[in-house]
Amino acid sequence: MKCCPKPNKSYYSRGLYLLCCLFVLAFTAEARQTIGDTDIQLYTFSGNIGLQTHSYSTSRDNNLREPFGGVATANINFSVLGFRSSFDMRYSTDQSRFQQNMNQFNFQAGWRWLQVSAGDVSPVFNPYSLRGTRVRGGHIELNPGSFRAQFTAGQVNRRVTNSESERFRQPAYERWLYGARLGFGAERGSHFHLGIVYAVDNDELTGLSEPVGGQGSARPIPAPQENLTLSPDFQLSLFSRRVHFQAQNTVSVYTRDTRSESFELSDIGLPNFFDNLYTPRSSTRVNYATNISTRFNFNPLTLNVGFERVQPGFRSLGLRNIKDDDQTIRVDPSLSLLNGRLNFAVTTRFGRDNLLDQRVSTQRRQDLGLNIQTQLTNQFSLGMGYNRFQNKVESAATSESEINYPEQTIVSQSINLQPVFTWMGDRTTNSISVSGNYQLLDVNIDQSDMDMNSTSFTAASAYNMSFFSGLNFNTNFNFARGDSRNTTFSVYGINVGGGHSLFSRRLNLNLNAGFSRTENESNFNEQTIRRAQQQLTGNFTATFRTTTTNTIRLNARTITNALLEGTGAGFREFELRLSIDQRF
Numbered sequence: 001m002k003c004c005p006k007p008n009k010s011y012y013s014r015g016l017y018l019l020c021c022l023f024v025l026a027f028t029a030e031a032r033q034t035i036g037d038t039d040i041q042l043y044t045f046s047g048n049i050g051l052q053t054h055s056y057s058t059s060r061d062n063n064l065r066e067p068f069g070g071v072a073t074a075n076i077n078f079s080v081l082g083f084r085s086s087f088d089m090r091y092s093t094d095q096s097r098f099q100q101n102m103n104q105f106n107f108q109a110g111w112r113w114l115q116v117s118a119g120d121v122s123p124v125f126n127p128y129s130l131r132g133t134r135v136r137g138g139h140i141e142l143n144p145g146s147f148r149a150q151f152t153a154g155q156v157n158r159r160v161t162n163s164e165s166e167r168f169r170q171p172a173y174e175r176w177l178y179g180a181r182l183g184f185g186a187e188r189g190s191h192f193h194l195g196i197v198y199a200v201d202n203d204e205l206t207g208l209s210e211p212v213g214g215q216g217s218a219r220p221i222p223a224p225q226e227n228l229t230l231s232p233d234f235q236l237s238l239f240s241r242r243v244h245f246q247a248q249n250t251v252s253v254y255t256r257d258t259r260s261e262s263f264e265l266s267d268i269g270l271p272n273f274f275d276n277l278y279t280p281r282s283s284t285r286v287n288y289a290t291n292i293s294t295r296f297n298f299n300p301l302t303l304n305v306g307f308e309r310v311q312p313g314f315r316s317l318g319l320r321n322i323k324d325d326d327q328t329i330r331v332d333p334s335l336s337l338l339n340g341r342l343n344f345a346v347t348t349r350f351g352r353d354n355l356l357d358q359r360v361s362t363q364r365r366q367d368l369g370l371n372i373q374t375q376l377t378n379q380f381s382l383g384m385g386y387n388r389f390q391n392k393v394e395s396a397a398t399s400e401s402e403i404n405y406p407e408q409t410i411v412s413q414s415i416n417l418q419p420v421f422t423w424m425g426d427r428t429t430n431s432i433s434v435s436g437n438y439q440l441l442d443v444n445i446d447q448s449d450m451d452m453n454s455t456s457f458t459a460a461s462a463y464n465m466s467f468f469s470g471l472n473f474n475t476n477f478n479f480a481r482g483d484s485r486n487t488t489f490s491v492y493g494i495n496v497g498g499g500h501s502l503f504s505r506r507l508n509l510n511l512n513a514g515f516s517r518t519e520n521e522s523n524f525n526e527q528t529i530r531r532a533q534q535q536l537t538g539n540f541t542a543t544f545r546t547t548t549t550n551t552i553r554l555n556a557r558t559i560t561n562a563l564l565e566g567t568g569a570g571f572r573e574f575e576l577r578l579s580i581d582q583r584f
Contacts, residue, residue: 045584047076052579059572069093084110101136101158115141123152125181125195126231128250128289128310130318135177148193150181156199156317173201173224177318183233189241195231199317203258223257227317228278244295249288254315256283287311287324304332312356325353341375347387366390383418406446414439431464456482470501489520508543520566531566535559549583
């Protein structure tokens with residue numbers, strides 16, 4: 001039997017000596033902030049801690065949240081001899097085993113061109129492969145010179161089994177993701193990157209192996225999935241970055257059900273060594289997505305041209321959702337004159353779906369817009385705009401097809417105007433803004449004489465006045481009205497609020513109250529149906545800065561929705577929040 005070796009006393013003496021040196025350097029650095037003649041600080045320490053609790057009640061049948069709850073957050077940043085580290089944490093009492101994890105924690109450490117993250121990370125590789133998805137694991141990023149490398153691995157979803165609990169969302173398999181991205185060049189200049197992401201569901205011992213819609217399941221059981229994406233991206237910057245050419249591409253190999261029948265690689269013409277990377281199955285599909293754009297910046301003229309295409313059936317497990325079977329061409333010129341006081345921006349979009357002509361109908365979109373912004377004086381600015389959007393659905397069925405949908409065209413035209421006037425007095429600052437929008441909707445359906453056209457008008461105005469003493473007052477009014485063949489609606493409301501700062505602006509109080517009313521009248525089968533409701537809202541916020549680093553905030557809000565006429569039910573809501581933030 002081997003016993004553990006005795007610790008060497010020299011280790012303790014060396015550690016004690018090093019600790020004493022660090023304390024001596026710490027007191028020295030506090031006086032002169034940096035080490036020697038360098039700009040390297042011995043250590044830095046900062047961050048904040050936040051605690052929040054809430055109370056919520058409602059007369060609705062289903063509560064939007066728990067009656068009582070709390071959230072704790074923490075952010076700590078520190079560095080030692082140039083070695084940077086940080087820690088982030090978020091804990092919520094709304095956490096439940098019947099849904100995906102809401103709590104988050106993250107630790108980061110870096111030194112010059114090396115950055116390491118552990119915990120909950122959200123790496124960004126490509127808009128179509130990995131973007132915005134939280135991964136519970138780790139992420140490493142290296143950027144020495146013009147070389148760039150990223151590596152990530154971790155759990156995307158945890159296992160969630162079927163349950164009758166009210167807090168249950170939907171069943172899910174345990175999903176793991178692994179990714180790497182290599183490249184060279186400047187991030188804002190010319191560069192080339194190549195990324196690969198692999199994600200797979202673990203269907204072993206999950207309790208979700210029943211057939212879809214099996215007996216005893218609270219909801220349909222999803223199928224375990226697998227996905228491999230390859231993303232070559234590049235950007236070319238020319239003429240002192242006045243011309244940019246960029247392309248972001250992803251090829252996705254997606255298996256809808258990993259329990260489906262597998263294929264021999266020789267049957268589909270692939271070498272056998274691919275078997276170690278990915279196993280093709282009867283539910284495996286290969287698709288791609290691409291986004292190509294060019295920007296010309298020759299002041300005062302700027303031109304952006306782009307093309308985006310996402311193939312039908314494109315899936316990527318590194319994204320929470322994506323719209324497939326869609327193609328868009330965009331041309332957006334803009335012109336800036338009079339030192340930026342007069343700006344013109346044109347928006348042009350042409351889009352369609354049914355890219356492979358496999359559906360019974362094709363949707364084509366045209367979006368044309370003009371926006372003008374001008375600063376007439378230092379106090380007065382004016383914005384104007386026009387937009388025309390056309391959505392046309394064409395039947396893709398042939399004369400021999402049994403299904404032949406009628407074609408329809410929807411054209412929406414809108415004009416908006418927004419003047420803003422701001423002036424400053426001896427003791428106050430005032431601002432008045434007005435906005436108006438008129439929209440005309442034209443609906444044309446073949447083989448139908450039904451009038452579905454409609455018009456609507458919305459207007460809003462706001463006035464704000466702030467005193468240099470800390471007192472402020474604001475009010476706004478909004479109105480909307482719309483008419484169609486069988487329906488008329490109107491909405492109007494007003495909000496009034498004010499606030500004041502006390503004790504040298506350490507205490508800030510704000511109170512807002514609002515009223516709105518909605519009326520709707522419909523004619524159906526020679527019957528008139530009326531519905532009216534009104535809503536009262538209130539919001540109070542008090543913020544007290546006890547010290548330069550500590551803040552206490554109290555917020556109370558209430559909503560009362562009353563049904564005045566027609567069917568339905570009213571409701572009431574009240575929420576109280578108390579939060580404490582401590583910076584250090």
